[in-house]
Amino acid sequence: MPLEEAIRLGHKHGSDHRNQYPLALLLEEHYLGMTINHTPPSDFGSMREFSLAITLHMFLLPTDAGGMVSYLGIRSSGSLDPTMERVFLTAKGALYLEEHREKRKDRIWSIVLGFATGFLVATSTAWVRSRFGW
Numbered sequence: 001m002p003l004e005e006a007i008r009l010g011h012k013h014g015s016d017h018r019n020q021y022p023l024a025l026l027l028e029e030h031y032l033g034m035t036i037n038h039t040p041p042s043d044f045g046s047m048r049e050f051s052l053a054i055t056l057h058m059f060l061l062p063t064d065a066g067g068m069v070s071y072l073g074i075r076s077s078g079s080l081d082p083t084m085e086r087v088f089l090t091a092k093g094a095l096y097l098e099e100h101r102e103k104r105k106d107r108i109w110s111i112v113l114g115f116a117t118g119f120l121v122a123t124s125t126a127w128v129r130s131r132f133g134w
Helices: 003-010 017-028 048-058 091-132
Strands: 032-034 069-071 074-076 087-089
Touching: 003 017, 017 032, 017 048, 048 069, 048 074, 087 091
Parallel strands: none
Antiparallel strands: 032 087, 069 074
């Protein structure tokens, strides 16, 4: 999917960079990938998702007369076009979704088998009581 579309999924009118944290965390944990190689500034240290959330939010902001985007004291030339960049599911993300799907299927089967067993036991007990007068 285009990066711009992925960014807009989390965007709300009048929002700030905090709405981009879900996407930033999925990208930082490598469940999703993107065609942009994001390298945060060295002063961000262990706050890589903070830097990425700001970067993603800045793609939504308008440029000034000089073609620059400013947000929280950070200025960017905005040379990347988010409509041309892509966000994609990585192997780790696909594996996570498959594990989630399998767990859900297992839970449903457990519930169905539990109800079937309960029904069978109740029916058998009722039949035995009616047949033998217990």
